[in-house]
Amino acid sequence: MPPVALIVAAFATSVSILISTTQNQGILKEKLRLKFQPDKFQGDKKTHRYFEGWYYKFVSSDQYNAGTFDNKDASESSQTSMAVVPGIFLGDTADSTESHAFIFVTINGQRQHYYRFPLHQFSYANSSEQYYIQIGDNRFSHEGVSLNIYPQEKDDASLIMTGNLTFHSISPWPVSFFGLGAMGPVGWIPGLECTHGVLSFDHELKGSLTMASATRDTYDKTSPITISMDGGRGYTEKDFGRAFPSMWIWIQTNSFRNNPGTSLFVSIARIPIPLFGWELPGFTAAVWHDDNLIPFATWSGARFEELRVSKDEVRIVIRSGKRNDKSNYRVELIVDRRDVPEVLLYAPVNHTKMEPFVSEALRARVHMRLTSFKGEILIDDVGDNTGLEVHGEVQWLVDNVCEKMSKKSLICL
Ligand SMILES: *[C@@H]1O[C@H](CO)[C@@H](O)[C@H](O)[C@H]1NC(C)=O
Ligand SMILES: *[C@@H]1O[C@H](CO)[C@@H](O)[C@H](O)[C@H]1NC(C)=O
Numbered sequence: 001m002p003p004v005a006l007i008v009a010a011f012a013t014s015v016s017i018l019i020s021t022t023q024n025q026g027i028l029k030e031k032l033r034l035k036f037q038p039d040k041f042q043g044d045k046k047t048h049r050y051f052e053g054w055y056y057k058f059v060s061s062d063q064y065n066a067g068t069f070d071n072k073d074a075s076e077s078s079q080t081s082m083a084v085v086p087g088i089f090l091g092d093t094a095d096s097t098e099s100h101a102f103i104f105v106t107i108n109g110q111r112q113h114y115y116r117f118p119l120h121q122f123s124y125a126n127s128s129e130q131y132y133i134q135i136g137d138n139r140f141s142h143e144g145v146s147l148n149i150y151p152q153e154k155d156d157a158s159l160i161m162t163g164n165l166t167f168h169s170i171s172p173w174p175v176s177f178f179g180l181g182a183m184g185p186v187g188w189i190p191g192l193e194c195t196h197g198v199l200s201f202d203h204e205l206k207g208s209l210t211m212a213s214a215t216r217d218t219y220d221k222t223s224p225i226t227i228s229m230d231g232g233r234g235y236t237e238k239d240f241g242r243a244f245p246s247m248w249i250w251i252q253t254n255s256f257r258n259n260p261g262t263s264l265f266v267s268i269a270r271i272p273i274p275l276f277g278w279e280l281p282g283f284t285a286a287v288w289h290d291d292n293l294i295p296f297a298t299w300s301g302a303r304f305e306e307l308r309v310s311k312d313e314v315r316i317v318i319r320s321g322k323r324n325d326k327s328n329y330r331v332e333l334i335v336d337r338r339d340v341p342e343v344l345l346y347a348p349v350n351h352t353k354m355e356p357f358v359s360e361a362l363r364a365r366v367h368m369r370l371t372s373f374k375g376e377i378l379i380d381d382v383g384d385n386t387g388l389e390v391h392g393e394v395q396w397l398v399d400n401v402c403e404k405m406s407k408k409s410l411i412c413l
C-alpha cells in the first residue's frame with residue numbers, strides 16, 4: 001500500500017473510532033493532545049492489559065568507567081553504558097495483583113535488576129504540564145533524572161543506584177499531524193498492539209551516579225563507587241500498548257567513534273493490524289546525523305535490500321526511497337553479536353504478568369555506512385554500546401523482504 005493511502009485509511013478509521021468510543025468531548029480533546037506529546041504517560045484511562053515503558057540509556061564519556069562493577073570481564077571499551085527503564089504494567093483484570101510500576105536497570109548489559117513499586121507510587125504529568133514521570137523517589141523529565149533506587153525484599157535486584165543527571169540539547173523525533181514521530185502516519189491507527197516513540201536521539205549528560213552492591217556475599221563485595229557522567233551521552237525511547245509483538249529486531253546506538261551526536265535506531269517487527277486480523281511485517285528506523293533526521297520506514301517508502309540474521313551478526317541494507325530518487329539514502333549495517341553479554345529484559349507475558357524473557361545486549365558493535373543518492377559516503381563508522389534485541393522466530397521477517405519474495409505481497413519489507 002502506498003504511504004498516502006495508508007495515511008488516509010489510518011486517519012479515517014482513527015477519527016471514526018475515537019468519536020464512536022468517546023462520549024465526552026473533554027476526553028477526546030485530551031486523547032488528541034496526548035498523541036502529540038508521545039513522551040507523556042498515555043495510559044491514563046487504562047485499567048488492565050496495558051504496559052508503558054521509557055528506555056533511558058546513559059553512556060559515560062571515555063575517561064570514566066565503572067571498572068569491574070557488575071562487569072565480570074572488563075571489556076576493551078572504557079565507557080560505562082547503562083539502561084534505566086521506568087514503566088508500568090497493568091495485568092489481565094482491573095484488580096490484578098500483578099499490576100505494578102517498575103524500574104529495570106542494567107549496567108553494561110551484564111545482569112538485570114528489576115525493582116517493583118505499588119501503583120500508587122507512580123505519578124505523571126497531565127496534558128497541560130511539562131513532561132515528567134515519578135516512581136517512588138525516582139523522577140524522569142526533559143531536564144534529567146533523579147535516581148534513588150534500592151532493592152526491596154523479593155526484588156530481582158542487587159544494585160543500589162543514586163544520583164542526578166541533567167540532559168542538554170535533547171533531540172526528539174519531530175511529531176506533526178502527518179507523522180507521529182517514529183510511527184509516522186501509522187501512529188493514527190487505533191488499537192495498535194504496541195506503539196514506539198523516540199524521545200531523544202542524542203543528548204549530553206552532566207552529573208554523577210553512585211552505585212553499590214546490595215548483596216553481602218563473599219563473591220560480590222563492592223564498596224560504593226561514584227562515576228562521573230559529565231560529557232557522557234544519553235538516548236531515550238518508549239513503548240506502550242497491550243503486548244509486545246511476537247517477534248522483532250531492535251538496534252540502537254549513539255556511541256559512534258568518529259561521529260559524536262550521531263544516533264541510529266532500527267525496529268523491525270511483525271505487526272498485527274487490529275482492523276482486519278492481518279499480520280504485517282513493518283519497520284521504522286532512522287539515522288540522526290548533524291541534527292537532521294533521515295527516516296527509513298515502511299510508511300516513508302523505504303525498502304530492504306538485505307536482511308540476514310545469524311548468531312554472530314545481523315546484516316541490514318535499507319534504501320530510504322525509490323532507486324532514482326535524489327533524496328535517497330542507503331544505510332548498510334553489520335551488527336557484531338559475538339561474545340556480547342545479554343541480560344533478560346522483563347516484558348509482559350500473556351497480558352498477565354511481567355517476566356524476564358527478552359534477551360537484550362547493551363554492548364554489541366555496529367558498523368554503519370550511510371551513503372547518499374550519488375554514492376557519496378556520509379558516514380562510515382563503528383558504533384559501540386549498541387543495544388540489540390533479536391526476539392522470536394525472526395526468520396519470518398527475513399522471508400518477508402520484498403526482494404526475496406517470488407510473488408509480490410501487498411506489504412513486505
Ligand atoms: C493538570 O495538572 C495541573 C496541576 O496539578 C492542574 O492544575 C490542571 O488542572 C491539570 N489539567 C488537566 C487538564 O487535568
Ligand atoms: C538529586 O536531586 C534531588 C531532587 O532535586 C535531591 O533531593 C537530591 O539530594 C539529589 N541527589 C544528589 C545525590 O545530588
Ligand SMILES: *[C@@H]1O[C@H](CO)[C@@H](O)[C@H](O)[C@H]1NC(C)=O
Binds near residue numbers: 350
Ligand atoms: C494466559 O492467560 C490466561 C488467562 O488470562 C490463562 O488462562 C492462560 O493459561 C495463560 N496462558 C499461559 C501460556 O500462561
